[in-house]
């Protein structure tokens with residue numbers, strides 16, 4: 001029996017940014033039961049705003065290293081947080097130092113080209129590290145060693161071995177380390193976690209996460225700044241632990257396309273999907289196995305990473321499929337498949353839908369029975385199930401959205417600074433970040449080795 005009855009119940013006003021079209025599309029996927037939906041707007045714990053004046057003793061002074069695409073957002077968002085003050089910024093490209101000054105709008109804040117100046121500065125409590133991935137380990141080790149707490153961008157590590165050095169640095173130096181996968185602070189994903197942990201959709205046996213892009217910027221083909229040269233960039237330092245090579249403006253600008261500095265799609269994009277579902281599913285270890293397939297189909301511009309990759313992961317109690325393409329624009333979602341329904345979280349959790357299922361037949365299951373036998377059974381079945389002919393069960397879905405001005409980056413930074421202030425563990429410490437990063441490395445290992453990647457927990461390495 002197939003019919004869909006739409007019922008839009010508002011418990012709080014439906015906000016402008018809700019995609020009713022998405023909702024309708026999802027509703028249309030129900031095929032065998034009547035469907036009603038209830039909507040709730042989630043509430044975030046308030047962050048005091050505008051900034052309250054904080055006494056100097058209660059003010060966290062941070063320094064930012066790397067004021068590029070991500071650093072700009074982190075700097076601008078941090079400047080608006082109460083009780084937080086920027087004490088210094090650093091970048092090894094002059095254009096980005098100019099940009100830092102533009103954002104900070106305070107000539108007394110030093111903007112350096114050497115990150116060591118920030119680590120030596122005793123006034124600085126915390127470091128935000130928004131540098132390319134091949135620099136993460138060194139900065140976390142050095143900064144925690146210098147007594148600073150660190151917010152380090154995702155993915156935590158560039159290699160498996162580096163990840164364990166970072167965990168060790170966090171523990172040995174007893175510092176707050178938070179990895180910058182902001183989805184870990186999303187109230188949408190927190191709602192999905194609550195529902196999954198309550199058993200609202202039964203046992204979750206499969207997770208699917210996907211997104212797609214279809215434009216040069218999305219495929220990391222960023223425009224090269226016209227003044228980029230060895231005179232404006234400290235190229236030797238930028239290379240850091242990567243193989244030495246002459247100045248290369250393409251590599252500096254589009255480092256995500258090269259394995260020497262990034263981890264391609266897994267490190268750049270899977271990491272967000274993995275963070276979301278590791279959090280929801282309570283994952284506390286890397287996956288057991290991973291198998292990837294993909295290819296470089298379109299962006300053949302000299303890059304050495306694929307532009308499409310799909311990975312099947314095996315976790316002890318569920319399986320996951322993550323697939324990302326840079327060749328088709330597709331909405332981003334994470335879907336949790338349970339024995340009693342599914343939950344779908346869009347983007348960073350701005351929109352979450354729970355569609356329960358009872359896991360039962362909604363009509364007699366009598367394939368290829370002769371008509372009289374079928375009819376007799378159907379009549380009995382309807383009576384037993386308290387239904388009349390033509391009547392179906394009503395399933396009530398629940399949708400949730402975040403408030404219009406909700407911003408996961410701001411929430412994630414706020415959580416970091418609260419950990420710095422209270423010394424309570426970070427929401428996404430180096431152990432959490434390491435498990436997620438290892439899953440990214442496993443995806444790449446399987447892709448490049450053309451074999452299944454197995455996590456050897458005892459040896460702390462990936463093997464075939």
Ligand SMILES: NC(=O)c1ccc[n+]([C@@H]2O[C@H](COP(=O)([O-])OP(=O)(O)OC[C@H]3O[C@@H](n4cnc5c(N)ncnc54)[C@H](O)[C@@H]3O)[C@@H](O)[C@H]2O)c1
Nearest residue numbers: 066067068069070071091092093096130131132133153154
């Ligand atoms: N959480 C997110 O949503 C998100 C989004 C984008 C990027 N990221 C992450 O943020 C990090 C930075 O990415 P991006 O896109 O901003 O890169 P980017 O290349 O635009 O900016 C990095 C900046 O760091 C500077 N830099 C590099 N090494 C340095 C060093 N040793 N000392 C001082 N400055 C140094 C570079 O000059 C550059 O300006 C990456 O790890 C990336 O994965 C996270």
